Amino acid sequence: MNDIITLDFGSGGKKTSQLIEEIILPAFNNDILNSLMDGAILNGHKKIVFSTDSFVISPYFFPGGDIGKLAVCGTINDILMCGAIPKYLSLSFILEEGFKIEDLKVIVNSIKETAEVCNVKIVTGDTKVVEKGKGDGIYINTSGIGFLEVESYGKDKIEDGDVVIVTGPVGDHGIAVMSARNNFFVDSSIKSDCMPLINLANIIFKYGDKVKIMRDPTRGGLATTLNEFVERTQLSIELFEDKIPIRREVLAACEVLGIDPLYSANEGKIVLIAAKSIAEDLLSDIKSLPEGEQAAIIGNVTSSYQGVVVLKTGIGGSRILNKLTGAQLPRIC
Amino acid sequence: MNDIITLDFGSGGKKTSQLIEEIILPAFNNDILNSLMDGAILNGHKKIVFSTDSFVISPYFFPGGDIGKLAVCGTINDILMCGAIPKYLSLSFILEEGFKIEDLKVIVNSIKETAEVCNVKIVTGDTKVVEKGKGDGIYINTSGIGFLEVESYGKDKIEDGDVVIVTGPVGDHGIAVMSARNNFFVDSSIKSDCMPLINLANIIFKYGDKVKIMRDPTRGGLATTLNEFVERTQLSIELFEDKIPIRREVLAACEVLGIDPLYSANEGKIVLIAAKSIAEDLLSDIKSLPEGEQAAIIGNVTSSYQGVVVLKTGIGGSRILNKLTGAQLPRIC
Structure with a gap:
């Protein structure tokens, strides 16, 4: 050869x-x-x-x-x-x-x-x-x-009062690739979260149609995926900035690179919308897996606005999170 | 946009x-x-x-x-x-x-x-x-x-005495692409044979397990596909050079380009091996379609040799046709 x-x-x-x-x-x-x-x-x-x-x-x-x-x-x-x-x-x-x-x-x-x-x-x-x-x-x-296995997922199932869960800290993959590409942070501990989501999904499947929709937020990151969930619907998502898990070193790298971690790609996370009635049980099941340890409820669905994602900031303000514009991170996957 | x-x-x-x-x-x-x-x-x-x-x-x-x-x-x-x-x-x-x-x-x-x-x-x-x-x-x-639709196709079904049928003239696609790439033969009528084989296949399906195996001879051409049919078996294929349909203009272009038409890619032809008992009926059904008009029986399976394709030339000689060696026609598909 x-x-x-x-x-x-x-x-x-x-x-x-x-x-x-x-x-x-x-x-x-x-x-x-x-x-x-x-x-x-x-x-x-x-x-x-x-x-x-x-x-x-x-x-x-x-x-x-x-x-x-x-x-x-x-x-x-x-x-x-x-x-x-x-x-x-x-x-x-x-x-x-x-x-x-x-x-x-x-x-x-x-x-x-x-x-x-x-x-x-x-x-x-x-x-x-x-x-x-x-x-x-x-x-x-x-x-x-x-x-x-479960046929019911779809954005038409989302209802006012549902909650948004993410299975772990966001932005790792995008930042790991950008670091590797630019030889930044040579000593950094930032790694891609790239992994199969099969164990997490198997837990989520058990909740049947109480889970409304789920997606792995890859290109475009968490913000773009959540926009896709509610665009052209009568509902919107309120997201609580201080609930969103982000690794400290990823946040630091984002500041240096000028990247918003909410738009940075993930390859080992799920964001889902579930009925409020089962949200705590589902969260605790997800947290029982090593890859779900840092899962969190990060927002909820509301009919106060239509078709948008609103970020409630730590200091009490709020701003609209659009879909990714431009090629913040080309060739990330 | x-x-x-x-x-x-x-x-x-x-x-x-x-x-x-x-x-x-x-x-x-x-x-x-x-x-x-x-x-x-x-x-x-x-x-x-x-x-x-x-x-x-x-x-x-x-x-x-x-x-x-x-x-x-x-x-x-x-x-x-x-x-x-x-x-x-x-x-x-x-x-x-x-x-x-x-x-x-x-x-x-x-x-x-x-x-x-x-x-x-x-x-x-x-x-x-x-x-x-x-x-x-x-x-x-x-x-x-x-x-x-038909589950029985496979090289293990090929038997001594079976015949080889091709559904039309070979080599068109490879030569058309080479011509376009090199701006040769600007006025040439050579076109790729690129087409869906669905009508031909539907006819062939009707013959069930009397058809042993079929393939569209793309990269590597007719010679490579026939080699794949018999390699690592106890059988070989005898091919009759003067029975193989090749368009006159393709043959002429092959001579200029130094390409063997038997190794030139096809994208709208089937080569198959069928039981001798149904070969003539199948051939006449294939010929009833416009895309099968020039179909021909071009050879037969024999146990005289093992695992090779032998070309019987028009003047009575014979030579072994190997699989394609080297990249005669890169990026042909």
Whole structure:
């Protein structure tokens, strides 16, 4: 095997086969993938969830993860947020000529480990290679299929008086990537929160339709996701600034970088809206998991305004939080 | 709306929403996509087929199609080749900063038209933007789900005496793209054969397990696909050079470009192996479709050799056809 990716690896011929047989199949070894058909034949389910994401994060190794781990978490988490248990993933690489085989092996191993934790199978895939200067090392698309568990989630279920819960401190992923990209905070302890949300989601699923909607606030951060929950509805969200968990070091980095942590991407958090009647029980269940220890009720739904998110500041003021404008943090995922 | 894609369009914020609402949703208008969840909730099926492909073709407009049409045909055709009826597609763009919105609209329209012809819904998607010089205009990933119709296809079904059928002349796509890329043959009539194989597949499905395996010979061409059928088996394929349909102008272009048409990509052809007993009936059914008019029986399976493809030449000689070695035609799909 070469040390670097050459155009041959994308030809569909012998080099493509070698890449598949020496790196891909040994990592994801399962009968469905091993059959090397043009697609995977799978057991289905009455209701399925289908999701896709392309990942172009720069740099592709970052504190707390890499593009491989992110690509699995991203799609698995999207499926979970729709109320389904993720089952199968596809995996498609766009590699730039000159990309190190050694780096590919590390990334493939991250994919394998993350998928295994979630009991998800990589069942089909594709590899393309583009000339040097037409990519940036590695881009990955994952698409996934899950079996629907809770069918009731949707913004039309949100009611006046519901509460907003976040499962942990916000902004970590965006700040970790920005730090890595700029070589800021070399000694910093800030890591991406990139992780599969399967354990948290399994707890939330138990509350059935008492949970109205949930989402992992990735690009655009907490503020953009909450706006999506209420835009074009008759309801709004009041958010209490001093209730929102944010790590001290993330807050400090945000000040230096001029970034608002409420718009910084998360890759291991859930924000959800739930009925007030079950909110405390749900919160305490979430807090029982290590990844939910710092969960908090951070706001509530109100009909006082329409379609907006209002931040109540610590000193008693209030301001409208819009969706993210501009590209505060390009290529964060 | 701007004239060109800027990094903001990939931010997950307001510009991303604008792109989705002004270009994506109007084209693919359906209730599932319109819900704008992180994934699509779909009616499933007992057995499903799942396939993925990323498309990096250069140039993204070529004679006979564009990257949008190709991205839909590519994944739909892979699903058909596994014996399933394609139902749902995901659509993920990686756009380069500076890409023309006008070009995006043309490509989105091709996607819409091709998906409609096949009665396939675009149900979920994603858009990422990379900086100028980190992409090449547009890369597209499509993944797709189909409902299984014929479960028996596989190389383990191939038997001594079976015949090899191709549904039309080979090599068109590769040569059309090479011509466009090099501005060769400006006045040439060579067009890509890029098309959905749904009508051909529907005819083939009727023959059940009398058809042993089928594939659309894309990257690596006819020779590579036939090698994949018999590699690591006790059987081999004898191919009759003078039976293989190739357009005269493609053959001429191949000679100029130094390309073997048997290794040139196809995007609208099927090569299959079928029981001898039904071969003539199947061939005549295929020929009844406009896209199958030039179909031919081009070879047969034999146990005289093991795991190889042997080309019987017009003058009575024979040579081994290997899988494609090297990147004869990079970024052909």
